[in-house]
Amino acid sequence: MPLMPQKPATIFGSGMVRRATLSTGLLAGLAMLLAACSGGTGDTAAGGDAVPVGVLHSLSGTMAISEIAVKNATMMAIGEVNAAGGVLGRQIAPVVEDGASDPAIFAQKASKLVESDDAVTVFGGWTSASRKAMLPVFERTKNLLWYPVQFEGNECSPNIMYSGAQPNQQILPALDWAKKAGHNNFFLVGSDYVFPRTANLILKKHMEAAGLGVAGEAYVPLGGTDFSGVIARIVQSRPDIIFNTLNGDSNVAFFKQLQGAGLTSAKLPVMSFSIGEQEAQAMGPALVEGSYASWNYFQSLDLPENAKFVAAFKAKHGADSTLTDPMVHGYLNVYAWKAAVEKARSFAVDDVRKAAATLGTFATPMGPVSFANNQSLVQPALVGRLKADGQFEIISTSEAPIQPEPFDQLAFPGQTCKH
């Protein structure tokens, strides 16, 4: 029997009219449902003069493992600011949207937040693919995105505040640490998109300059779960450390299959750039125990501000919840925006942006930080080793906060921020 029925009557026959009305009805019902849902998030926080801001993270798909937690931390900061009287006397009305781990959806939702919901600013994004997709929206609408995650640099838009680490605040300190620890043959594995590819390009330039060996390099599509080929290559090329820029739940499959091949952390250490406490807990700490990570913040950081932050989050989200570096960046972004708005006495993007760069040092759960002129954060770099309880033991800390450098001079010589 052919797939297409011979008599079109079976598809478009007598039933058509009835089904058309039925489906129109269904669509109308669906539209009403959607309207009810989206209306619900926007107007909850306060009355008429609340100021709308967007919160845009992946609440579904492969990145949900990481981004839901950042959304929660951002929402907690907004809640705290509202409880303390809001911004310039106005309550913040967060509009939460799901980017669904899909850059195209991030772009759509960003333009919805700015153009339909009149968000004065947006907090969100994780993958660089999502940021690259949102960037034209924020430049076109002259709005401002607060981006909370470490990234590959090589970008400097006036419409984005980059609080996550630049390469010289995470990747390169990790390389310095590995070099000092005696590792000299590196295998680079990453998800196949802009961050891992650019990060590894920078790493390879610096490895070449330092006379270190690159045993191999492999990429797997974002969300991919088959690492058999990658692991066969790792086994064959005999590196002494893996630098891992995989994102999302691909990491679970990678570590599981690494373990299956007999490559435990003791035999072959892994340094990860996108695994924090929360991912470690979701993956089961036993699977990643003994592996390394480089961030600007660890939950185990011994600071009074951090103890307060951790306690507040646990009170809200349960005693077994964990805190990660991007969560702290998402949290401090809200406070930095509030401080900048109040310094500028305006919600206008240009005023806020200029005020943010001149705020000076402010206290955060990760210690005192400040925004530099290039709209990136001046912050220290840390290296941690994962313990059995899912927490990191901090084994290396940069001597002082590091100035952010968006353009690595070995990989992108001569390029600088235009503003």
Added chain:
Amino acid sequence: MEGLVLPQLFNGLSVASLYLLAALGLALSFGLMRVINMAHGEMLMLGGYLAFLTLSLVPGTGGILLAVPVAFVGAALMGALIQLTLVRRLLARPLDTLIATWGVSLILQQAARDLFGAVGVEVRAPDWLAGSVQLGSMAFPTARLFILLATLLVLGALALLFRTTRAGLHIRAVNQDRAMAAMLGINVGRVELMMFALGTGIAGLAGVMLALLGPVTPTVGQSYIVPAFLVVVLGGVGSIQGTTIAALMLGLVSAVAQIFVDVSVAQLLLLLFVILFLQVRPQGVITTSSRALDG
């Protein structure tokens, strides 16, 4: 490069066995009923979550052995439900089945998201499944050996079913000539229900195997459904033998390609391979003849 050939051949077999388990159900339902079940990937997902639940209640070796029948029966029941409520009523309208089962797939994904959260869950397999067997210089992960064995058992069971049982005879009869079989007194509706449930049950079983290698997420089925469709098309629609050969071909092509290129490029080469193959042999590996299901 030479050192990679043997491990990659083994990995190719391993990937092929997963493709095959995911594709068998599609091949059965498409071969017999010309129904393209878009919710097939969600049967893998269902099997994965059932394995997760079983292993949370009964940890260890007993758990994984119990998870296999639980996932099979669970996914088969879900398949039977879909067949009775949707597919059966839409048999004369193949395009509508496509849309209806796609809808079911979205509903099931969202249901999983609501029940288990958008973040994936991890199946804690017993220790002997997390390690590897060392043979010479090569390490064979036990999970992958387990999956290979399970696939062989499924193939053997299917062959026995089709060749030696009365139910198998009925299935072959319906496949050869639906109208004639009905006239000879075979309950065609019941045979189709059984077939559909069997296909989704095998997919549920495949879900257990996937859970041994990676996280179980609401969309876990999506990454295997496209290769599974490729396997069915390449194999020649409705032939178990063809499906098996096609799964082997695709698994090996993708593994061998990965010796030279990245996974992303390997996927591209895989698609190119399928297109070229179908140019040369549009009917697939095995032509769907009247006795096609007679493995």
